[in-house]
Amino acid sequence: MNVTYNDFVIRFANVNGSGSASANGMFAKALFRMGVPVAARNIFPSNIQGLPTWFEVRVNEQGYLGRREGVDVMVAMNAETYAEDIAALKPGGYLFHDNSKPLPASLKRSDIREIGMPIATLLLTEFTDLKQRSLFKNIVYLGALSALLNIEFDVITGMVAKQYKGKDDLIQPNIHALELGRRYALDYLDSPIEHQVRRTDANGDRILIDGNTAAGLGALYGGATVCAWYPITPSTSMAEAFERYANGLRVDRKTERRKFAVIQAEDELSAIGIVIGAAWNGARAFTATSGPGVSLMSEFLGLAYFAEIPAVLFDIQRAGPSTGMPTRTQQSDLLGAAYASHGDTRHVLLFPSTPKECFDFAAEALDLADRLQTPVIVMSDLDLGMNDSVSEPLAWDDARRYDRGKVLDAAALDGIERFGRYLDVDGDGIGYRTLPGTHPSKGAFFTRGTSRDEFAAYTENPDAYQRNMERLQRKWATAATLVPEAEIQSDGRKAGILYYGTSAAPMQEALDLLREDGVRLDRIRVRGFPFGAEVYEFIDRHAMVFVVDQNRDGQMRTLLVNEGDLNPAKLISLRYYAGLSISADEIHRQVLDHYKAQKLPRLKEVGA
Amino acid sequence: MTFVAKPRTRHPLLPLNELDLTRRDYEGAVSTLCAGCGHDSVSAAIVQACAELSLPPHRFAKLSGIGCSSKTPSYFLDKSHGFNSVHGRMPSVATGANLANRALYCIGVSGDGDSASIGLGQFAHIVRRRINMLYIVDNNGTYGLTKGQFSATNDRGSTSKRGVPNLYEPIDLASMALQIGASFVGRSFSGDKRQLVPLIKAGLMHPGMAFLDVISPCVAFNNHNGSTKSFQYVREHSAKLMEADYIAPSAEITADYEAGAAEDVNMPDGSTLRLRKVEASYDVHDRIGALAHVQRCQEQGEVLTGLLYVDPDAADCHDVLGTVETPLNALAEADLCPGSRELDRLNESFR
Numbered sequence: 001m002n003v004t005y006n007d008f009v010i011r012f013a014n015v016n017g018s019g020s021a022s023a024n025g026m027f028a029k030a031l032f033r034m035g036v037p038v039a040a041r042n043i044f045p046s047n048i049q050g051l052p053t054w055f056e057v058r059v060n061e062q063g064y065l066g067r068r069e070g071v072d073v074m075v076a077m078n079a080e081t082y083a084e085d086i087a088a089l090k091p092g093g094y095l096f097h098d099n100s101k102p103l104p105a106s107l108k109r110s111d112i113r114e115i116g117m118p119i120a121t122l123l124l125t126e127f128t129d130l131k132q133r134s135l136f137k138n139i140v141y142l143g144a145l146s147a148l149l150n151i152e153f154d155v156i157t158g159m160v161a162k163q164y165k166g167k168d169d170l171i172q173p174n175i176h177a178l179e180l181g182r183r184y185a186l187d188y189l190d191s192p193i194e195h196q197v198r199r200t201d202a203n204g205d206r207i208l209i210d211g212n213t214a215a216g217l218g219a220l221y222g223g224a225t226v227c228a229w230y231p232i233t234p235s236t237s238m239a240e241a242f243e244r245y246a247n248g249l250r251v252d253r254k255t256e257r258r259k260f261a262v263i264q265a266e267d268e269l270s271a272i273g274i275v276i277g278a279a280w281n282g283a284r285a286f287t288a289t290s291g292p293g294v295s296l297m298s299e300f301l302g303l304a305y306f307a308e309i310p311a312v313l314f315d316i317q318r319a320g321p322s323t324g325m326p327t328r329t330q331q332s333d334l335l336g337a338a339y340a341s342h343g344d345t346r347h348v349l350l351f352p353s354t355p356k357e358c359f360d361f362a363a364e365a366l367d368l369a370d371r372l373q374t375p376v377i378v379m380s381d382l383d384l385g386m387n388d389s390v391s392e393p394l395a396w397d398d399a400r401r402y403d404r405g406k407v408l409d410a411a412a413l414d415g416i417e418r419f420g421r422y423l424d425v426d427g428d429g430i431g432y433r434t435l436p437g438t439h440p441s442k443g444a445f446f447t448r449g450t451s452r453d454e455f456a457a458y459t460e461n462p463d464a465y466q467r468n469m470e471r472l473q474r475k476w477a478t479a480a481t482l483v484p485e486a487e488i489q490s491d492g493r494k495a496g497i498l499y500y501g502t503s504a505a506p507m508q509e510a511l512d513l514l515r516e517d518g519v520r521l522d523r524i525r526v527r528g529f530p531f532g533a534e535v536y537e538f539i540d541r542h543a544m545v546f547v548v549d550q551n552r553d554g555q556m557r558t559l560l561v562n563e564g565d566l567n568p569a570k571l572i573s574l575r576y577y578a579g580l581s582i583s584a585d586e587i588h589r590q591v592l593d594h595y596k597a598q599k600l601p602r603l604k605e606v607g608a
Numbered sequence: 609m610t611f612v613a614k615p616r617t618r619h620p621l622l623p624l625n626e627l628d629l630t631r632r633d634y635e636g637a638v639s640t641l642c643a644g645c646g647h648d649s650v651s652a653a654i655v656q657a658c659a660e661l662s663l664p665p666h667r668f669a670k671l672s673g674i675g676c677s678s679k680t681p682s683y684f685l686d687k688s689h690g691f692n693s694v695h696g697r698m699p700s701v702a703t704g705a706n707l708a709n710r711a712l713y714c715i716g717v718s719g720d721g722d723s724a725s726i727g728l729g730q731f732a733h734i735v736r737r738r739i740n741m742l743y744i745v746d747n748n749g750t751y752g753l754t755k756g757q758f759s760a761t762n763d764r765g766s767t768s769k770r771g772v773p774n775l776y777e778p779i780d781l782a783s784m785a786l787q788i789g790a791s792f793v794g795r796s797f798s799g800d801k802r803q804l805v806p807l808i809k810a811g812l813m814h815p816g817m818a819f820l821d822v823i824s825p826c827v828a829f830n831n832h833n834g835s836t837k838s839f840q841y842v843r844e845h846s847a848k849l850m851e852a853d854y855i856a857p858s859a860e861i862t863a864d865y866e867a868g869a870a871e872d873v874n875m876p877d878g879s880t881l882r883l884r885k886v887e888a889s890y891d892v893h894d895r896i897g898a899l900a901h902v903q904r905c906q907e908q909g910e911v912l913t914g915l916l917y918v919d920p921d922a923a924d925c926h927d928v929l930g931t932v933e934t935p936l937n938a939l940a941e942a943d944l945c946p947g948s949r950e951l952d953r954l955n956e957s958f959r
Contacts, residue, residue: 033959207958217954223944225936226707228700245954249946257932259943261707261925266733270700273693273730277704280691281669281712282937285704303694393955396948402941435937436669436689436705437712444666446682448692458682 001194006036006061006202008072008195010149013085014138015078017049023138024055026163027145028388030155031059032208035200039065039505040388043580046233046326052081061202065389066506067583072195073149075141082107094193096141096148115189117144122180127173136177143181147191150198153182207355207393211384212288214355214394215314216241218362219286220249223402224312226285228263228274230293233326234382235316238288239264268293272300272311279310280447282407282435284366286312291320291333294340294377301375302341303449305472308422308431310369310376310405314362317381319579328579329382331501332551337377338529338559344469348376348479349529352384353504355391357527364484370405372479373430381550383502383581406432413442421445421456422468429475476530483528486535496522496538497574497591499548500556502581507548509584514591518602521546521591529559536564539571546591548574550582626662634659636686641676646798646824646839647746651683653801654715654744657808658685661854669705669712673698673727676753677719677746677824685715696727699734699743703925706739709935710926713812714741720761721751724779728760731781735788735817740924742811743819745781746798748826749837756829767834780906782916785819786899791922792818793898794915797842798825802851807915809854813879816922823911836909847905849890849914855880874920892918 012027014020021042028040039058045051058065070090076082076097082104086095091111097103099116108114119140123133146153157175164170185191216238219227229239243262250259265271271287278285289297294315304311317333319325338347348368350361358380365376413419413434419442422431431454434443445456453464490496499507504525511521524538524545539545539560547557554573561568574590576582595602622630634655639648658665668688672678674695681690693701702716723731723745734743749762756769760779767773785793792814796804804822811818823842825831831838836845872880891897898917905912932939 205955207955209958217951221945221951223941225939225944226704228704249950250944252932255932256930258930259932259934259936259939261929261931261936263703263707263737265700266729269697270703270730270733273697273700274704274707276693277671277691277701277706278708278936279704280689280701281705281708283704283708285708299694300697394951396945396951398948402944434689435709437667437709440664440666441687444687444689446690446692449694450692 003194003196005196005198006059006200008059009068009070010057010059010073010075011071011085011088012055012075013078013081014053014055015080016045016047016051016053018138019135020053020055020077020138022163023142024057025388026156026159027142028057029159029208030151031057031197032203032390033155033159034152034197035203036061036197037063037065037202037390038208039390041067041383041581042387044327052078059197061200063202063390064506064509064584066509067581068509069583069585073193075145077137077141086112094195096144098137115148115193117141117181117184117189119181122184126176126180132173136173139174139177140181143178144185144189145181146178147182147185148189148193150192150196152199153178203390205393206390208388209355209391210237210386210388211352211355211358211380212238212316212386213241214391215288215358215362215378215380215385217245217394218359219312219366220245221359221396222284222363222366224284224286224366225260226263226275226278226283227260227287228265228271228278228285229287230265230268230271230289232268232290232293234318234386235288235290235293235314237386238314238316268296269300272297272313275311275313276300276304276309279369280436284312284370286314286362286366288314288316290316290318291336292323294333294337298340301347302343302345304375305341305345305347306343307447307449308373308433309447310373312365312369313375313377315377315379316385317379319577325579327382329502329581330550330577330579331379331381331503332555332577333379334551334555334559337379346476346530348372348374348483350376350378350484351500351527351529352378352380353501353525355384355389356394358384359394361484367403368479368482371403371430371482372475373405373433374475374479379501381502389505406430408432408434408438408443410439413439416442418455419443419445420454422452422471423454424471424474427474428478429471429473430478480530480532483530483532485532486527486538487525488523488534488538490522490538490541491520493520493522494542495544495546496524496542497546497548498524498526498538498556498560500526501550503548503550503587506582506584506587510587510591513584513588517592519591519595520603526556531560531563535560536566539564539566544570544572546572546574546594548582548587550576552577625659627664629659629662629665631655631659633687634665634685636681636683639680639683641679642828644827645676646748646826647677647680648683649798649801650717650744650746650804650822650824651680653804653808654684656801657805657812660805661809661812663713663812667712669702669709669714671698671702671705671714671716673718673722675719675722675751676826677717678722680717680746681715696722696725697730698722699727699730699739702741702743703734703737703739706741706925707931708937710740710931711935714739715812716741716743718743718745720745720747720749720759720781724760724781728779732784732788735785735790735819738789738791738817738923738925738928740816740926741818742808742814743817744808745819745821746824747781747821747837748824748830749835750826750830752826752829763836766836767832769829769832771834780902782819782821783899783902786895786902786917790819790917791816791919793917794819795821795823795911795913797823797846797911797913799839799843800913803848803913806852806854810852810915810918813854814918814922816919816924842911845910847910847912849912849916852915892916
């Protein structure tokens with residue numbers, strides 16, 4: 001037997017609403033607790049119950065945690081999708097299924113290995129309760145997998161005990177179901193199989209967390225006090241995480257009153273309106289939404305840009321256009337978010353790649369919005385937001401202070417002869433603002449979406465209008481110096497690869513694969529928009545730069561060409577937009593195809 | 609439309625309020641609305657109400673949407689910040705403003721286009737959220753800025769300036785507010801300052817959502833024969849429910865109504881709302897009765913004015929959410945950030 005350790009892809013095929021999510025989540029967590037890096041991807045339908053759903057876990061000790069093509073172990077628990085599930089297996093892969101009913105002969109594949117286990121039959125004799133018979137199917141296969149893959153059993157039983165703490169009557173039947181599956185696998189199946197896990201310490205002090213939870217915590221740490229939102233997949237869990245943790249950490253101990261307010265608004269228009277109203281009145285506020293929400297919020301985003309009000313928005317992107325594939329991932333809102341609203345508008349964007357960055361950028365966005373007095377949109381996506389992945393632990397420097405930007409208090413106003421809300425005193429395009437109720441006679445002004453002069457008085461004067469628009473451009477230039485810098489790894493290669501957000505997950509693996517084919521690329525991970533000087537310098541230094549987008553139209557490439565007035569021929573677009581996250585294989589293939597098509601020299605050939 | 613700004617000097621005979629301020633200290637910029645516009649009377653009534661209540665003129669958040677009515681927050685309380693937002697969305701901005709700082713008085717001014725058409729959803733939802741504010745609709749039944757199209761509050765059969773009748777049913781915002789749970793609903797007429805000023809005072813002091821539908825004729829596009837929102841029509845068809853006077857906790861009672869017909873409504877801050885009933889049977893605490901009465905009057909072609917409903921023990925959104933007394937925008941970093949040690953504990957929960 002050719003055993004490999006800690007390196008496989010396992011996919012669970014289930015029926016939505018059958019309770020599989022918690023068993024599958026425990027599977028991933030058990031491996032993580034054994035020190036093995038894992039990335040879980042829930043590939044779920046827009047449905048409550050009945051439609052097929054998949055849960056894929058990439059297990060890789062080297063830390064390659066992007067999606068990989070091909071499945072090594074398929075846990076096929078949904079007869080409806082047997083055909084495609086069996087087809088997804090790599091040659092030599094394992095098909096685990098419930099053989100209480102035989103697998104149709106037409107689906108047999110000679111190049112895979114079948115592991116049949118009569119789960120339904122086993123449960124029929126062991127449990128009388130119908131609901132338990134159904135729910136414990138998942139627990140039984142989890143028990144069986146512990147034997148087949150060599151997972152430490154006490155890690156799993158420990159998790160069950162923890163999950164049902166306080167509901168002791170649930171612990172025993174769950175453990176019994178786990179043991180049922182494990183015993184059967186040990187007694188009747190060839191356990192363990194070739195793909196095995198073994199304890200290691202590859203995770204160090206890292207944590208297993210989804211991006212939305214991390215972002216919710218980031219907003220909490222960043223001092224957000226108002227959250228207004230409207231439910232939309234895949235952003236909902238961010239607002240819910242903020243509220244859940246705030247209920248624990250932001251409540252006055254004596255009075256039990258809350259130091260925050262969460263409003264589930266009637267729609268996205270209202271959600272962003274509440275954020276803008278709160279921020280205008282000096283509270284840190286945010287909303288979480290997805291593409292359709294950004295479309296609805298566009299008018300308000302233009303107001304916040306023009307009237308210069310801080311607003312923080314999390315766009316957990318999903319596959320568009322329109323309703324698109326609401327439960328699939330994409331990076332297709334870049335252009336829509338960057339230029340949201342009519343007129344000459346542009347918005348600051350941040351691109352987190354990991355849960356840790358979701359946390360960091362949430363707090364950073366609140367600072368930046370206050371500093372720049374403009375909307376800041378954090379561009380996460382479904383893959384990052386909703387799936388658990390291994391992340392550096394969240395960190396907070398207690399010496400850090402919130403940057404509330406240029407806000408004049410009553411004493412400061414007393415020292416000023418005449419307050420001008422839109423005067424560019426410091427030359428950075430950012431005026432000083434005042435909050436309502438600050439001073440009995442100074443500093444009050446009228447905020448409006450119409451044009452105004454430096455003293456906030458309504459005007460249609462052509463010069464005053466143009467002066468204001470030009471000042472907003474100066475502010476934009478200031479923003480380019482304040483957003484998080486791009487991460488660059490440069491070895492003086494001729495070609496480079498530019499990527500952002502979740503395309504970072506498979507990047508190391510893709511570059512290692514390319515290296516084997518004689519292609520070596522410098523890399524740059526863009527983290528903010530407007531682009532800093534380092535982004536243009538990187539492109540300038542390289543003869544050719546691949547730009548990775550998880551959208552059809554190469555939106556990042558368009559942004560670069562448009563904002564930097566760059567030569568488009570230099571930017572080679574790599575695109576994947578089918579709704580799953582981009583894989584290392586996909587990046588590898590597309591780069592290689594370009595080298596082959598253009599007959600570009602590769603190191604191997606040069607050296608040969 | 610006055611193009612000559614009044615001098616800021618104080619007339620020696622203007623009465624001083626408890627803050628030693630006169631009415632002039634509560635005014636705003638010069639109005640750019642048409643001469644005789646009802647909206648300017650509403651602004652003047654707000655100025656009078658705030659001055660008479662001796663409220664600090666810089667402690668307001670003034671919010672509006674888009675339209676003639678939404679321009680008016682410029683024309684009163686210029687010591688306070690105002691926010692002229694986007695069409696129909698004042699309620700959401702007001703919600704945020706009130707969540708951020710519950711200590712400010714919040715006045716939203718909207719119009720019938722702003723609240724009954726494009727912003728009908730936001731209107732309904734701010735009422736159900738019980739934001740503590742005074743929400744005034746300057747209701748003229750027409751789109752003034754775009755030159756006289758019918759709005760959704762225009763009565764069916766009412767004609768435009770060119771004589772074209774409106775074909776559609778009107779939306780009655782006061783009825784809606786009653787139905788959705790506003791704890792204070794009134795209706796008045798911009799031309800009736802004696803009724804309007806006490807209603808504004810009471811609405812400002814009401815600890816919850818106070819909604820005032822103010823019929824405010826458009827002198828340019830909706831003040832002709834055939835319009836049901838003209839000065840003449842409203843004067844002839846208004847059915848007054850009661851006279852009201854708002855009495856601050858410490859102020860002497862100056863109401864000039866006969867005490868015999870009066871009913872006092874005690875407000876939570878110790879103030880009193882004194883009502884002189886026109887109809888003896890009307891119960892101002894009966895939401896369903898109010899709804900029925902408003903609609904019955906409407907059926908008879910009458911505009912029922914006065915305080916339609918009040919729940920003096922209302923809860924506001926902050927009560928519902930259980931937020932701290934300190935305004936959220938005034939919380940210190942130590943109150944907001946749980947710190948690194950707590951984060952270590954959180955990290956442990958993700959291992």
